[in-house]
Amino acid sequence: MQHIHAKPLTDQQLQGLDAYWRATNYLSVGQIYLLDNPLLREPLRPEHIKPRLLGHWGTTPGLNLIYAHLNRVIRQREQQMLFVTGPGHGGPALVANTWLEGSWSTAYPNTTRDERGMARLFKQFSFPGGVPSHVAADVPGSINEGGELGYSLSHAYGAAADNPDLVVACVVGDGEAETGPLATSWHSNKFLDPVRDGAVLPILHLNGYKIANPAVLARIDDEELTALLRGYGYEPFLVEGSDPATVHQALAGTLDRCLDRITEIQLEARSAAGHPLRPAWPVIVLRTPKGWTGPRTVDGQPVEDTWRSHQVPLTGVRTDEEHLRQLESWLRSYRPQELFDEQGRPVDALLELAPGPALRMGSCPHANGGLVSRALELPDVEEYAVPVKAPGFADGEPTKVFGAFLRDVFRQNADNFRLFGPDETESNRLGEVYEATDKAWLGDQRETDEHLSPDGRVFEILSEHTCQGWLEGYLLTGRHGLFSSYEAFVHIVDSMVNQHAKWLKTINRLDWRRPVPSLNYLLTSHVWRQDHNGFSHQDPGFIDHVVNKKAEVVRVYLPPDTNTLLSTMDHCLRTRNYINVVVAGKQPQPNWLDWESAALHCARGIGVWEFASNDRGDPDVVMACAGDVPTMETLAAVSLLREHLPELRIRVVNVVDLMRLQDAGEHPHGLTDAEFDALFTTDTPVIFAYHGYPSLIHRLTYRRHGHDNLHVRGYIEEGTTTTPFDMVVLNNLDRYHLAMDVIDRVPALGTRAVATRQYFADQRTRHRAYVTKYGEDLPEVREWRWIS
Amino acid sequence: MQHIHAKPLTDQQLQGLDAYWRATNYLSVGQIYLLDNPLLREPLRPEHIKPRLLGHWGTTPGLNLIYAHLNRVIRQREQQMLFVTGPGHGGPALVANTWLEGSWSTAYPNTTRDERGMARLFKQFSFPGGVPSHVAADVPGSINEGGELGYSLSHAYGAAADNPDLVVACVVGDGEAETGPLATSWHSNKFLDPVRDGAVLPILHLNGYKIANPAVLARIDDEELTALLRGYGYEPFLVEGSDPATVHQALAGTLDRCLDRITEIQLEARSAAGHPLRPAWPVIVLRTPKGWTGPRTVDGQPVEDTWRSHQVPLTGVRTDEEHLRQLESWLRSYRPQELFDEQGRPVDALLELAPGPALRMGSCPHANGGLVSRALELPDVEEYAVPVKAPGFADGEPTKVFGAFLRDVFRQNADNFRLFGPDETESNRLGEVYEATDKAWLGDQRETDEHLSPDGRVFEILSEHTCQGWLEGYLLTGRHGLFSSYEAFVHIVDSMVNQHAKWLKTINRLDWRRPVPSLNYLLTSHVWRQDHNGFSHQDPGFIDHVVNKKAEVVRVYLPPDTNTLLSTMDHCLRTRNYINVVVAGKQPQPNWLDWESAALHCARGIGVWEFASNDRGDPDVVMACAGDVPTMETLAAVSLLREHLPELRIRVVNVVDLMRLQDAGEHPHGLTDAEFDALFTTDTPVIFAYHGYPSLIHRLTYRRHGHDNLHVRGYIEEGTTTTPFDMVVLNNLDRYHLAMDVIDRVPALGTRAVATRQYFADQRTRHRAYVTKYGEDLPEVREWRWIS
16 A cells, blocks of 8 residues: 655645644534534533534544545645545534535525524534434535445446546545445446546545444455455555644645546546556545544543544533533634634635635535436437337337337437446347447456447446446436346345435425436336246335335336337436336237327326226226236236126226325325226226235225225235246236136126136136146237237 | 466366266256256257246356365365355256255155156256246255345355354355445455354356356456455465366365365464464455356357356257257267266266265255254243333333343353344444353454454444345354344345245245244334434334235234333244344333233234223224334323323224234234224224334235224334434324324314314424424423323
């Protein structure tokens, strides 16, 4: 690991930086403790102290140090930088810095840069009605919450993509560094194009401890750590110490060197002809004490430089005289009288050290992505529609057709759109995009490789976490994207989705945050068509997970065929501040609707399919369906029932927009009760064939008048590697079972139905015998076509 | 990276190993393609070919190679080994090997080691009614499904813990190596005690490609790869080549060296006094072609050693004469006539190369953990019960009391129990366990560290994935454990839970698999008490996720106080083949039930709390509650209602076992309708205060008679860093709101209730004003006690 021995700071610069650092440390401690008396105009008394002391001090001084030093290089180089706070628990640091530089007051004009504003700043922190203790969306300049750890570096790389002039400084905590998502995201450097993308400068901050334990990377020796970072493909630099003056010089020299290196790498790559090699980008390892400058010992126990400084080092301040005294001397150790004037305003010498408004990290326009976001240029989706002369007339592979649309989205949006996936783009039949762009790849290439290029705009790595992190970073900085995943494995990012949904909910409530492009999922290779992969690849529960989030944020679509998929995706790509989940098949399957019908059906989100219905306004049964496979089985059941029981009046209702099922009062897309009743009636049996776990339909509809008539079929965790039809049979979602369900619920059908029901049951038995013998579905199932 | 140049194999040994490898390759290709004619007694015809070709060839020859070589060292050293197949898609390899060595026929006696059995083996693979294409639970010797990638190495380390004589060979694929969970699990070596634990030998298999892309680790140069593995703390050895004879010698020499190294490390550590240092365990990098020995080219395209060999290299075998011919010559290239006798039995020369029954990897008793599992020795839980003179009389911190119980579980089960958590054991108030054991830690130690030791049995790493992976590995090899996590962040392992639930469902259906200890979660630091951490730490949706799994596998408990927590955990630790989710608080809160009542209440799982009810068998309203905070708010609401509306007849129902709410037909714990109706009535309003998302209660109860009377309050994604009472107010779960809900639903209360309702509404307003001013809850809330 390299140590930089240059001492680039003059005494005055060093004192300035140190004062800036002291100021932000003071402001941080103030937030954790003070309800009043922010400038210590009088000796601290218990009533100046918050009744509940909540916050994380341990990581804060390190963040403050880094931020102050980045300000220096920003000013010196007029470099736009984005700051990603991996140790997101260090909220006090980012709140302090953005207030000191002016960004906080720009976002929250009530919180002025003076004594009154400072008092407000202190009180609001971790206080009811105030701001959370983490670097949440409330903090200007942030794109990474950091409450849940692991995503800072992938967010940083996502932000850098297609932003060639941006440097993203990303602090990675040694706690966060233990998470899986973070551990693999170091490899993002194999996907960053030094020509077209910006740079990421990771700063691994080793302060030694997590909550109550040492951190792994802080307790391996320098040789191992150097090897690890070189193994990840970086050039590591070490800054280490607990003497502020020494660390200031070392960090300043190292930052100068790293920024120089970034410039060199970019100049070289951008001036060279042909494809650049993958450079070894610099990484800084900063080893400083946890809770640095805080109390050395409390009640006789060591605190600074131990895990005891993780949260609130002095906990008894309101009741323990000694703690109160210690807090006061801690605060005064920063010499606030030198830092703030009589009105509580930061002194000019400090203000001059912050970058001007355009380059302040707290005001970085990329961090408020909606500000800089451009709408996608979308081709006319109708051009891609497949002809459907009659419902069910021709098969199609929906995602393949959508791939052509996506190809042209790439063509029309050279630096504003990316596709993300864990090595499944081709498998998910979206391969036509490779006519417009390649997969990003900075590694070695062989002759047999295809579609790899340093400036490819399809991101593929076998890490759903990294895909999701990159995409979130890309979206939160205002660009557009799509994550295409196997349905089952999108659960890998459940928790990341939670955090993104929370972020979107929060920015909806912040007037200074502008809406960002939606997080779009295309879940294909879904539960019903895991012919190859079987049980481990079958899980439709991501929808259940998503609908727990705020209704204002989540949308779920189940287009049943090609044209409805096109219409749905065209819509989703135009939206902002949503999480759009689209589930669609990649296998050849019937197309039901021509373009005009598809567009209308998607606009309505739910509707009666007249071509399949014969209810003349008064159905004996409603057959509802959501999802491509359930739709096909429903229509096949309708065919069977029409053939065998022609007198039965059936209404077919197809659901594209799942949230239409929910109450209008619960979800903005929800049908009113009157609308719902008009479709489903209040007294007719409804056989509902659903793509996922049946209980979700009950959960969405339990308040509806006709709910007790609802009978849902869906995935019940049965089946494994088998044929497509066998899968639906094993889960009782097949045409025969649906038809039997109808017979069971329409007793008026009488005796003829008894024999018919037996015939359907026998067909199921025949199928099982056939499929286990021959390994394929019954010919009449394979060859079945809807006859209009 | 070290290359071993020794050539330890005699010609005869080399030929034997190669024959064994050819046999398993033959058996693998047979599984993918053949429906009949398994020994190629006649030229292949289309009807011998499966109609649907499903499977993964690419990774298979590498797995076969490793398995054959491990057999050699097992026999030579009489070493018990467990094989973990990271590239779990390579199902054919493990099916082939376990059949060849005899383990398959032991588990499945119908599938004999002869022609008939071979035909059955081939047909069943990826065939309806047969076995899945991955290394699922159906495969003897497996503890790692590998359908979803990323967990092989943490499973391996979990299996090695407390098994000092075991060596776990873990093949890590280069695709899997890109996942986050795998990337961080290399650090498991910092937690493995060379004295008390066994060894893990990772074999990183670089065959170059994932599905359609090169793999990251296969395209960094040897220098970087060496640095990476050294950085992870290992001593790397490289075996590389595409000439079988050369690779056989190199792999044999390297395995000898690595096994020697493991023995040396263990001997040294076990003979030394004092604490061992962390050794650099060996790791093997095996670089061989993807789809090795398969078709070089197909239809003019290169296949072997490219991504095209990932699945089925020849896809047109049934219709394309040339493909069929190619398949036949591919199969014959393994010279089956030398490998199997006239009856299709493996020739003796092969059989002799497999270990004897006791040491076959497919029969490894640890891989069928239920076989070797011993029940936990549990202390008498009643001894830990807290006295509760009267309901609500004394506060307690439930998890702290449970910690004392857990301490003694450690004391009584020296090598059979472990606690896992992402650095939260202390935070979750389970710190008393450190009186019995330490945290596992092989790294450097400092003076200020506490409770760290190489032989500590508490596993803490800031990676939920690694904790879960270790625990699964530990459980599936028959031992017991508990995962204690913040409630919100257990979502990080949602997808791992899916896979484990599928594994448990599968082993329930396999008569040769014995039940394994349950996967136990204690979710504390839950949604209602994120006073410090706020919005990002609030998510109760894991329960929703879990209840989608098979009812036979999942159990969910919400003990409302200390003694019910003790009783619940005592029960869960005795169970097998379940996923037990227990949600309980760590904060001081009222204790409601003495031991006797608690044990009875937990045995019933749900019941009327008579002490809080005054309904005399005919309630005006049922107030139901599940979860500690909702229970407290419900009882506080009851107090308020009794005070203000004494004539109101209230029944309080508390739910500990959430699945009691579901239909008896849906879940084994489900109440019958009669039981449910007896508790909730069919015509009385029910105000249900629930710990998590309200819709879950509707989902569980939608079929119940009284469902339409059910009104549920729970978490609606509101609130952030704030006081405990403010959290419930912001989510309308507070005592005042619950009381208002009652008034709204019991119109018979008349006019007096109007004023009372207004008073409750005013109290909510008063609270909001007070809390945002003073930062703490209203005194009457803070000081509230239930008066029996």
